Amino acid sequence: MKLIKNANLLYDNKLIKKNLVIENGKLKKITSQIDNKITEVIDAKNNLVTPGLVDVHVHFREPGQVHKETIKTGSEAAAHGGFTTVGAMPNVIPVPDNVEKFEHQVKLNERSKVKIVQYAPVTLDEISDQLSPIEKLSNAGAFAFSNDGHGIANAKTMFDAMERISQLNSHLAAHVEDQNLFNKGVINSGKTATRLGLPAIQRVAETSQLARDLLLAKETGVHYHVCHISTKDSVELIRIAKDAGINVSCEVTPHHLLLSDEDILTDDANFKMNPPLRSETDREALIAGVLDGTIDMIATDHAPHAKDEKNKGFLKSAFGITGIETSFPLMYTLFVQSGLMNVERLISLMSTRPAKIFNLNAGTIEIGKTADLSIIDLNDEYFFNKSDFLSKGLNTPFTGADWKVSGRIKQTYVNGEKIY
Template identity: 45%
Template sequence: MQWELGFDGLTVGREGHVHQHLLIEGGKIARIVDAGQGLPQTAGHETIDAGGKLVTAGLIDMHVHLREPGFEHKETIATGTRSAAKGGFTTIACMPNTRPVIDTVSTVKYVLDKAAGEGVVRVLPYGCITKNELGRELTDFATLKEAGAIGFTDDGVGVQSAQMMKDAMALAASLGLPIVAHCEDNTLVEGAPVTDGAFARKHGLKGIPNESEAIHVGRDILLAEATGVHYHVCHVSTEQSVRLIRQAKRLGLQVTAEVCPHHLILSDEDIPGLDANWKMNPPLRTPRDVQAVIEGIEDGTIDIVVTDHAPHAAEEKAKGMQLAPFGIVGFETAFPLLYTKFVRTGRWSLRFLIERMTEKPADVFGLPYGRLEEGAAADIAIIDLETERAVQPETFLSKSKNTPFGGWMLYGWPVLTMFGGKVVWAE
């Protein structure tokens, strides 16, 4: 089908907001014309009027958990991709800590086949760094790449052996793929559910110290310098990590980094009580760390925003702060949270936010997506910037509802998502 996106709406150009029409054919953006020229007259088309709303390239999330295979009670590829579409995302990269983990050609193929058959947005799988994510033996990087893996990570656990990580980096560099690192020294975190800060002290909980993350960041930067690999730091949360990444970039190393909305918006001092919907890994850090990661993304030390969408069933989160699993869902709140907190308050421009959720992730990982331009894939999100609504977890399309943001009043809600020229979600 041929679509024509004609609207009195806004796209985000380098000179500000631009009123444009998009003509979509064969799953691609065939033409872009200024709204003042009027709608092109073409036969057999259907028009979507965006009515003054923002039209942007589909959002890109390079760090998500779809839970399938093995944890389908939390999420499936079908439900996770629909949740992503509702959040305006059209390209998502899934982490390999499933059961079985994504450490063989067959598991990569399983995810890709499931996504093609049951998913509604583009799914890009990571392969594991080590077999079964045990840190003892490297996976076969070359065959995982050939099967479709876009990089290598043991997300959920840090690679504890420096020699293992160095070997992994050298192999990844030879294949031209990134190492995407969950940075955590296990000897410093065992049994701790929250950061080492005011909340932990108030409730008598063991705290996770900042250095548990930063030690691995520093170690891995040195190893990346030695091997020449593209080294990407997952979910940066501490002032020390920001400082180390900033120095690595000043040295010209191929080091990139990501941050989650919750680490930009919440600190451990915001946690209201022992509700495990506030438990995530990395944990919510101190206000000083929050300020550091905000400054990090603003000065380019941190490159992109990700959700770390991590669904868990209600009965799992009901086990309490000490025993519940780490993680919160993120697809359906990410853009509204950041738009409300940073753009509506005037701290960021709309373009700044859009870039870090579209163009920048594409650039960091060498993907041909994330831009509204002629010839590009017709991956598009339409977002209502003016209507304020409450976060209602019961309406999430994710199987899981574990979020600390229930009831928050936000602006910037996606109302339609198109993937490859097909509407895959609409309000």
């Protein structure tokens, strides 16, 4: 048996000082005593002990793009960030759009240090109008369905997918983007795009497809989850939909909460992501949506790229930002230390809520349940250093003297075993 002593434990949404006893990978006891049967003692040193963080939106790039990331490096980065369960998007090469390819992906995922739940694509190759074999993929272990990286343009395709996914009591996670309105843009429409002379992405590329999908979700009853929302109108649409009883949830990324297009001073593609950084008004609306509960969870959209794919300016560089190693410290520093929320609420957004909404065996510290835990020193102040990252991707704007953070992940445990 293992003992984690001197834990400032987040348990039942309250902070308590206790010891945790772990046996056979599960939490056996929460106690003030130290049992004489203990074989290993871990001193948490009065640091915060939380349920392992849960990220329902990551890209680990394997197979097909292992120069960007591998399951090994991505999962090591996740553990470094305090995450113990992640949802891997299916935009790998090849897309796992049949049972054989999906089962191969699941086999590859066994290389992970953390627990990976695997998305299956909604349509074949993610870009066609032909639905994937949804029922067979669900039986093969798909926890949810998404064409992340691609909006589903055809309303009939989306409606049929929603009906079938609803019948399975599964989840449809949508990247809402009308390609025609996106119009090969690389940056948000506004003053920054004009100043830099770059082709712009209109907000309605997101919101028009979202409005359509919410009505389809109302008709089908599917659990419709909106990935990485970025605009004020998206927040308002989801708020209205929830009030109307539509089965919708949504996520927002740390970068959309912390940055706007006003922060883009030069043609630096570390600020290029999809959806793009929006206006300060949009950013403020996203923060309000988090605080009032319209936005259900934080997800990183961890999207690593090789250095030479991100150093060519906005026009020629890839979309995407890494995030799984920086998300908790950023959110803790900018949201909890600033007084916008307490740490219990932050852990709910980054662990408990995503696990509950997606019916995952994660996100709680509970006797008899798997011991997936993170130990976090909330008082450790530091700057992000790219040499410390375990991800292959170093594409982030959050390094440098402007981003002093608190909240260092000290240890991460999966099934009671230390993985970081």
